[in-house]
Amino acid sequence: MQLHVNVRATRLNPDRLFGQVAHRLAVAIITGASPTGALLPNEDDLKDEISVSRTAYREAVKFLSGKGLVEARPKSGTRVAPREAWNLLDPDVLAWHFAADPNEKFIRDLFELRLFVEPSAARLAAQRRSDADLKRIEAAFRGMVENPPYAEPTVNADLAFHEAIFAATRNPPLQCLAPAVSATIQWSLFLKAPDDQFFFTASLIDHERVFDAIVQRDSDLAAARMSSLVIDSLNSTLGLLAARAQAGAAKSA
Amino acid sequence: MQLHVNVRATRLNPDRLFGQVAHRLAVAIITGASPTGALLPNEDDLKDEISVSRTAYREAVKFLSGKGLVEARPKSGTRVAPREAWNLLDPDVLAWHFAADPNEKFIRDLFELRLFVEPSAARLAAQRRSDADLKRIEAAFRGMVENPPYAEPTVNADLAFHEAIFAATRNPPLQCLAPAVSATIQWSLFLKAPDDQFFFTASLIDHERVFDAIVQRDSDLAAARMSSLVIDSLNSTLGLLAARAQAGAAKSA
DNA sequence: TTCCCGGATAAAGTCATACGATAGAAACAG
DNA sequence: CTGTTTCTATCGTATGACTTTATCCGGGAA
Numbered sequence: 001m002q003l004h005v006n007v008r009a010t011r012l013n014p015d016r017l018f019g020q021v022a023h024r025l026a027v028a029i030i031t032g033a034s035p036t037g038a039l040l041p042n043e044d045d046l047k048d049e050i051s052v053s054r055t056a057y058r059e060a061v062k063f064l065s066g067k068g069l070v071e072a073r074p075k076s077g078t079r080v081a082p083r084e085a086w087n088l089l090d091p092d093v094l095a096w097h098f099a100a101d102p103n104e105k106f107i108r109d110l111f112e113l114r115l116f117v118e119p120s121a122a123r124l125a126a127q128r129r130s131d132a133d134l135k136r137i138e139a140a141f142r143g144m145v146e147n148p149p150y151a152e153p154t155v156n157a158d159l160a161f162h163e164a165i166f167a168a169t170r171n172p173p174l175q176c177l178a179p180a181v182s183a184t185i186q187w188s189l190f191l192k193a194p195d196d197q198f199f200f201t202a203s204l205i206d207h208e209r210v211f212d213a214i215v216q217r218d219s220d221l222a223a224a225r226m227s228s229l230v231i232d233s234l235n236s237t238l239g240l241l242a243a244r245a246q247a248g249a250a251k252s253a
Numbered sequence: 254m255q256l257h258v259n260v261r262a263t264r265l266n267p268d269r270l271f272g273q274v275a276h277r278l279a280v281a282i283i284t285g286a287s288p289t290g291a292l293l294p295n296e297d298d299l300k301d302e303i304s305v306s307r308t309a310y311r312e313a314v315k316f317l318s319g320k321g322l323v324e325a326r327p328k329s330g331t332r333v334a335p336r337e338a339w340n341l342l343d344p345d346v347l348a349w350h351f352a353a354d355p356n357e358k359f360i361r362d363l364f365e366l367r368l369f370v371e372p373s374a375a376r377l378a379a380q381r382r383s384d385a386d387l388k389r390i391e392a393a394f395r396g397m398v399e400n401p402p403y404a405e406p407t408v409n410a411d412l413a414f415h416e417a418i419f420a421a422t423r424n425p426p427l428q429c430l431a432p433a434v435s436a437t438i439q440w441s442l443f444l445k446a447p448d449d450q451f452f453f454t455a456s457l458i459d460h461e462r463v464f465d466a467i468v469q470r471d472s473d474l475a476a477a478r479m480s481s482l483v484i485d486s487l488n489s490t491l492g493l494l495a496a497r498a499q500a501g502a503a504k505s506a
Numbered sequence: 507t508t509c510c511c512g513g514a515t516a517a518a519g520t521c522a523t524a525c526g527a528t529a530g531a532a533a534c535a536g
Numbered sequence: 537c538t539g540t541t542t543c544t545a546t547c548g549t550a551t552g553a554c555t556t557t558a559t560c561c562g563g564g565a566a
Contacts, residue, residue: 011321015557017520018315053521055308058547059315062271065264066319066345074269074547075529088426089342092319109424116373116427124365171362173341173433174369180426270549306550311518327518328558 010095012063021052022060023096029069029080030093031100040070040078067093091179102191104241110184111234115227117177118162122210122226125168126219133168134215140164141211149200155189161207165214165226188233191240199236206232263348265316274305275313276349282322282333283346284353293323293331320346344432355444357494363437364487368480370430371415375463375479378421379472386421387468393417394464402453408442414460418467418479441486444493452489459485 013019028034040061061078064070068085072078087093088106097106125133143157159182166178206229213222266272281287293314314331317323321338325331340346341359350359378386396410412435419431459482466475 011318016518055520055522059312059519062312062315063319066316066343068264071264072547073529074527075545077546083425084428086425087340087343087429089429090319090340106426109426112377112424113427116370120369171365172336172339173359173362174366175337176340176342269547308549308551312548314518325518326558327556328516328560330517 010092012092017052018056018059018063021050021057022063023099024050025060026064026069026092026096027099029064030096034080036080036082038080040080069093089177089180094179094183097183098186098190102187102241102244104245107184107187107237107241108234110180110187111230111237113177114181114184115230115234117174118165118181118230119223119226121166121169121174121177122214123219123223124171124174125165126214126217126222128170129168129214129217133164136164137161137168137211137214141207144204144207149197150189150192155185158185158203158207161211165210168214184233184237188237188240191237191244196236199232202232203229203236263345265345270305271309271312271316274303274309275316276352277303278313279317279322279345279349280352282317283349287333289333289335291333293333322346342430342433347432347436350436351439351443355440355494355497357498360437360440360490360494361487363433363440364483364490366430367434367437368483368487370427371418371434371483372476372479374419374422374427374430375467376472376476377424377427378418379467379470379475381423382421382467382470386417389417390414390421390464390467394460397457397460402450403442403445408438411438411460414464418463421467437486437490441490441493444490444497452485455485456482456489 012022014023025034025040034040061070061072065072067087067090068081070078071081071085097103125137129137140157140161140163143160144154147154147157162181162185163178166175166181169175206225209225210222210229213219213225265275267276278287278293287293314323314325318325320340320343321334323331324334324338350356378390382390393410393414393416397407397414400407400410415434415438416431419428419434422428459478462478463475463482466478
């Protein structure tokens with residue numbers, strides 16, 4: 001069975017010019033290089049900066065404004081919107097964060113959200129899953145087992161596993177949170193220590209236990225086990241963040 | 254104290270031409286008038302349809318593509334994306350739904366999500382609230398009490414109440430779910446029966462109990478009471494939906 | 507017949523230019 | 537110093553030309 005991945009992947013087409021411009025602007029905003037309230041380069045000036053036509057630039061801005069990153073007000077200029085206005089759960093916005101340094105608070109917040117949502121999703125999945133859902137979840141799990149730890153197919157299988165559970169909830173708005181879950185998983189990978197065999201094996205077991213509970217249609221068990229999975233994942237990620245912070249401190253000293 | 258409302262309100266500027274076009278297209282997509290896979294009017298043909306320049310049209314499409322509603326590919330055309338790709342939690346997408354007939358499944362799904370998230374949010378708020386948060390929540394609650402039932406200021410106060418609780422969680426990604434909660438509240442209003450004094454009073458009591466729990470920093474209590482609030486609200490809304498369905502059936506019969 | 511390749515083609519993407527409208531600053535008058 | 541006017545900068549919209557890309561389709565090779 002084919003793995004379902006990235007149904008709700010990023011919408012920005014990097015092949016297109018406006019997409020590259022949008023990416024540049026977005027990263028500058030998210031890293032804080034363009035602080036809140038800063039005027040974006042004037043639509044005429046930007047020709048000199050990145051030799052691109054006003055059209056492409058404006059379409060990039062429209063794309064970003066839809067996600068709340070910028071606010072274009074006629075005559076006064078296009079400004080970076082305050083962070084409270086950003087749609088942090090948008091797949092593109094989540095993805096752009098990977099171009100910035102890891103923000104521990106943000107990652108913790110995402111895990112916190114995940115801890116609220118994903119156990120409930122697992123509960124619903126246990127109640128509502130069809131056989132097709134089950135196959136899809138199982139295929140994803142096997143993808144995690146059969147590939148080398150932390151390799152790309154393994155990570156994709158991990159993402160597919162969680163996506164499949166969301167899909168089994170039959171709740172489309174809830175499924176829109178899958179990208180946020182994916183982001184935390186990708187952060188773990190991004191931060192991964194070279195050979196973390198222990199955490200990987202533990203993670204596999206966590207996943208298997210969730211899967212079994214869903215097979216058995218035991219909703220409370222599924223929720224509880226998903227909680228454990230998320231907490232284990234959080235702890236592992238926090239460990240990696242701490243290690244990274246230590247390494248950074250050592251280097252700068 | 255001023256009520257904080259709509260921090261994360263819709264980003265579409267209805268004064269601008271491209272905004273009107275985006276709204277038109279979005280409503281057609283969400284109502285299903287333009288079904289999945291349908292080609293949007295060709296960029297050249299649309300001049301005849303809605304006499305608007307290609308520029309404005311294209312910017313509207315970019316805006317919608319960022320929310321996953323449409324997908325534009327050279328040579329093949331701009332198509333309506335499948336619903337799984339839509340960002341249903343985006344404030345604009347939620348708002349556009351109000352232009353369509355109420356979709357009971359969608360509203361139930363939103364309530365389900367709310368039931369997973371908002372009690373947890375109330376729990377965090379009880380733990381983390383500052384005095385300023387408390388003032389903001391209280392101001393919103395007073396706004397609900399002091400205005401006539403179902404009047405606009407009352408509804409705004411209701412929205413502000415829930416937004417303020419999300420704000421008190423200090424978790425920005427979680428706060429991004431506030432628009433989804435607001436949407437359910439606005440649906441209740443939208444469907445409201447003329448004089449539903451009973452439900453309104455019950456709702457006030459629910460809100461007061463949540464507020465008290467947050468004041469007392471009793472996180473479990475806050476979560477439990479928020480659950481009750483959401484369930485009561487769900488039941489009330491389902492009742493309105495049923496009444497509406499009955500009325501519709503009677504009319505068509 | 508089937509398969510692969512390559513050109514025709516249609517649609518979106520990009521560019522340059524022009525003009526309109528208006529928010530906000532600057533200049534000015536009281 | 538304050539209120540008013542003028543002016544400019546900047547976004548919004550329109551238009552036409554050109555570029556890029558993916559699909560379609562037909563022809564030639566296996």
